[in-house]
Amino acid sequence: MTTTTTTATDPAGEDYTSGEGLRALLNRLHDAGSGAWEHDPVAAELMSYAAEKYAPLARKHGLDPWEAVSAAFDVMRTRAAREADDPWGVVTHAVRITCIAEERGQGLLCSVHQARRPHVSCFHDPERLSERENTLSDYHPAFHVTDPHHHDNEPDADVGESASVTGAVEDAILLFMLLGWPEGTARPAIEHVCEALARIGSRTGTYEALRRDRHARALLDVPAASWTVLLRVLLGRATPGYGATGEGRGILLRLLIGEGLPVLLGDDGLVATISHTAPHTRRRGA
Known part of the structure; x- marks a missing residue:
């Protein structure tokens, strides 16, 4: 065959x-x-x-x-x-x-x-800014802002008790209460943010994690607009250009570096932002 x-x-x-x-x-x-x-x-x-x-x-x-x-x-x-x-x-x-x-x-x-x-x-493919969920400033190292006191291990002697973490948290709570936030809302919300900040270790990372945490916001009974403002004013803006400003530092960092309540209460923009988004104010205007 x-x-x-x-x-x-x-x-x-x-x-x-x-x-x-x-x-x-x-x-x-x-x-x-x-x-x-x-x-x-x-x-x-x-x-x-x-x-x-x-x-x-x-x-x-x-x-x-x-x-x-x-x-x-x-x-x-x-x-x-x-x-x-x-x-x-x-x-x-x-x-x-x-x-x-x-x-x-x-x-x-x-x-x-x-x-x-x-x-x-050797270059990577170009990306549209809209292709990422986060803004460019959140992940690109060129736009990262380093806290000037991030590596300080010992509090400055002139700062005194207000430089301690506990004192800064209590002052932040008091500031919100003075501007119309109920203590039952301000205290648990701010303490929750501080616990997350201690766990995550980054103000930007903490902001990104908590702003999407609807479960925590629901448990704390904070309206969405009030929650967003609380995170922003506590942790500061990571947007380039704000790093050296009070808005960029945030309330917690400003308290830690020695700015007391009188200084914060003298910040008209900060006072207006916090008071206008107080939860009870929103309900009364609804």
Whole structure:
């Protein structure tokens, strides 16, 4: 019994699936002149075979298979492919590099030629600011504000009792009570924020964690608008440009660095913000 094996050959018997067969075909097309690739039927079959061969590689990099064929066509016409010990190996390597460059070029919004250069391809793909849930200032280190007293281990002697954590918390509670917040609301809410701050260790991280904590807000019985204001004035703004201001530092830090209640009560903007969002004031105006 005779077994026959089917190979990708043209009617003339050229087997371009093997290295030797591909070399012979490339040499013949090269010797035939400039119009051979356009009119030779075997060349068309070779391109169809290349499209099927490199389709998985193209899909891996998010490309159309014929984009990989275009890269294969470019390298097949070179002297390096015709004279290589493994022509298909040379073609495959070139197609892989081109697919990677095509993918990087699309991601970096630049040409493939630029994407091949290491000093360009080392960058990450551009991102729209709207693609992230948090604002740019929340995660980019260039916009982080360092508390000037963050690394102080010992309280300053001039600060006295008001510089202690307990004293700062009590002064913050008293400030809210003086500006119309009920003690039953202000005390548990502020103590909850301080406990979270001690656990998380970052004012920005604490703000981001608590502003989404609807369960805690419901247990504390604080309206959404009042809760947002309480977090912002206690912890301060992380927005660039506010770091050295009272609004950027927040009430807790201002108390810790020696600003007492009289100073805070003299801040008209702070007083208006806290008093206008007092929970009982909102209910009375509803």
